[in-house]
Amino acid sequence: MADEGGRSGDRRRRGANRPEPPASRNAAVRIRSARRRKPSSTEWLSRQLNDPYVAEARRLGYRSRAAFKLIELDDRFRLLLPGRRVVDLGCAPGGWTQVAVQRVGARGIVVGMDLAESAPIAGAAILRADVYDPATVIAIRAELGGLADLVLSDMAPSMTGHAATDHLRIVALAEAAFAVAGQILKPGGAFVAKVFQGGAEGALFAQLKHGFAELRHAKPPASRAESAETYVVAKGFRGRG
Secondary structure (H helix, E strand, O other): OOOHHHHHHHHHHHOOOOOOOHHHOOOOOOOOOOOOOOHHHHHHHHHHHOOHHHHHHHHHOOOOOOHHHHHHHHHHHOOOOOOOEEEEEOOOOOHHHHHHHHHHOOOOEEEEEEOOOOOOOOOEEEEEOOOOOHHHHHHHHHHHOOOEEEEEEOOOOOOOOOHHHHHHHHHHHHHHHHHHHHHHEEEEEEEEEEEEOOOOOHHHHHHHHHHEEEEEEEOOOOOOOOOOEEEEEEEEEOOOO
């Protein structure tokens, strides 16, 4: 167990990579509409250019603004302790994996997995695999060299725009992530997954309550207010018995 000095240093390190407060932003960038650009595309571009998390991710070298979601979750729940074995399901483009590598340090092990190709990340093993393929569990365990302390899932399906359909699809991905976690987590381990609010997640939550000693819900500040996404944080895995 780390001494008090170690914990203080850990707190300083955890607070180092946060975006500047929104009040520090420059004047908003206005995007003119274009004939060949859909209104939704113009809206997305404007949001990206005026998002302080996007700017800060670029400044710090993170591959996506989503990195700050994991930073904020970790600051709150203390998930990425030095030396831990971590699996990042749906890792592309790699923001969460980058944060995991930084926080578990040289003694830790980080394995990222995604169906899409992801560029290499120093300090992590990246697998191109399908979460629904039974062989994926075997490949992950081989890279870990043992059981995981933490399984992360920021997976989301391609959005259809139909809220009910998108909700069902992301809950299915969270259930698939939990199925993998159940095979690779060590007793006492933790699991984090993204879901959309919508009602169909009840069965998943019941499974998590049965499988873990503690279950929490969190919407980190970096998650856009208009988004229906939220995260489940389960700690104290009871094991596969």
